[in-house]
Amino acid sequence: MNKPSTPSYDVIIIGGSYAGLSAALVLGRSLWTVLVLDSGQPANRQTPHSHSFLTRDGETPAELTRIARQQALAYPTVSLQDATVTTVQPSDSSFLVRTNEGEVFTAKRLILATGLTDLLPDLPGFAECWGISVLHCPFCHGYEVKDQVVGVLGNGDEGFGLAKLIHHWNPGLTLFTNGPSTLTPEQNAKLHQHAIPIIETPLVALQHRNGQLDALKLADQSVKPLQALYARPAMQQSNDLALQLGCELDEMGFIKVNEFGKTSVEGVFAAGDNQTMMRQVLIAATNGLRAAVMITRELMEEKF
Numbered sequence: 045m046n047k048p049s050t051p052s053y054d055v056i057i058i059g060g061s062y063a064g065l066s067a068a069l070v071l072g073r074s075l076w077t078v079l080v081l082d083s084g085q086p087a088n089r090q091t092p093h094s095h096s097f098l099t100r101d102g103e104t105p106a107e108l109t110r111i112a113r114q115q116a117l118a119y120p121t122v123s124l125q126d127a128t129v130t131t132v133q134p135s136d137s138s139f140l141v142r143t144n145e146g147e148v149f150t151a152k153r154l155i156l157a158t159g160l161t162d163l164l165p166d167l168p169g170f171a172e173c174w175g176i177s178v179l180h181c182p183f184c185h186g187y188e189v190k191d192q193v194v195g196v197l198g199n200g201d202e203g204f205g206l207a208k209l210i211h212h213w214n215p216g217l218t219l220f221t222n223g224p225s226t227l228t229p230e231q232n233a234k235l236h237q238h239a240i241p242i243i244e245t246p247l248v249a250l251q252h253r254n255g256q257l258d259a260l261k262l263a264d265q266s267v268k269p270l271q272a273l274y275a276r277p278a279m280q281q282s283n284d285l286a287l288q289l290g291c292e293l294d295e296m297g298f299i300k301v302n303e304f305g306k307t308s309v310e311g312v313f314a315a316g317d318n319q320t321m322m323r324q325v326l327i328a329a330t331n332g333l334r335a336a337v338m339i340t341r342e343l344m345e346e347k348f
């Protein structure tokens with residue numbers, strides 16, 4: 045009996061969110077066969093509304109994904125499968141991609157569009173409020189909370205930088221250093237000059253109703269009423285696929301790409317949050333488009 049051959053594609057896109065589906069759309073329109081494999085965990089999944097995307101300002105993340113899937117899959121050479129990719133490896137002039145279900149596919153080019161994972165602190169209420177009233181980015185949500193009682197969680201240079209940024213939207217903010225301050229005397233003086241209170245008492249919990257923050261509970265039993273809290277939790281790559289392929293990461297852990305979205309490994313591209321500090325839906329979609337255009341140029345050169 046003949047062994048069924050491994051399904052092969054021009055391009056496999058790992059991650060079917062904004063970066064991945066944007067690439068799929070452009071590759072489909074460029075007549076390439078494309079498989080998108082997606083585990084369905086976009087970074088903004090808990091956010092009620094996504095902002096700053098011209099024509100889509102205020103849309104829900106789920107609706108953005110629904111439209112993106114519908115438009116990319118309208119092209120007959122594009123297909124999508126809900127699956128988690130566990131291993132990737134080069135094989136001759138292509139790549140072997142294996143899912144958690146044991147399915148294997150091959151492709152001439154790969155796009156890693158796998159986003160990042162936020163490492164939320166183990167603080168009661170933090171995860172429930174994440175993206176709803178615990179916010180990482182004023183460009184995404186700053187306008188909506190500009191008239192609210194807001195805090196910034198952070199210490200040292202990072203806390204100072206975030207407080208300085210948020211002060212533009214919320215001049216009445218409070219800085220919570222969550223332990224002894226590591227601010228420099230100059231930073232302290234600047235915060236004092238702008239009447240920004242600094243609270244060093246550690247946080248023990250976020251009091252909230254369905255993710256909507258009411259107050260911070262501090263270790264000294266005091267309670268600080270608050271409607272929104274800015275925080276910048278650590279992030280990491282969502283998986284080790286880039287490392288399996290030997291793609292170089294930069295010192296901050298982003299996948300290194302050139303101006304065309306190519307990684308350090310021939311045939312492998314990266315797009316979206318996994319390769320840039322500029323964490324925005326529109327930028328992720330732009331990165332996907334860029335990778336798709338460059339792959340088209342490469343495959344076309346090989347064919348012509």
Ligand SMILES: Cc1cc2nc3c(=O)[nH]c(=O)nc-3n(C[C@H](O)[C@H](O)[C@H](O)COP(=O)(O)OP(=O)(O)OC[C@H]3O[C@@H](n4cnc5c(N)ncnc54)[C@H](O)[C@@H]3O)c2cc1C
Nearest residue numbers: 059061063083084085087088095129159175316317324325
């Ligand atoms: C709380 C929060 C709120 C935000 N709000 C806004 C906003 O209002 N406006 C804005 O412009 N931006 C916002 N952002 C940023 C925005 O969500 C990201 O920039 C955007 O989601 C990045 O798109 P991406 O396609 O690179 O990655 P993601 O959207 O994170 O998607 C990555 C996809 O890859 C999949 N994946 C990962 N590993 C695998 C694997 N091994 N196999 C298969 N699939 C895999 C994941 O399941 C996921 O579906 C927000 C981010 C956060 C965290």
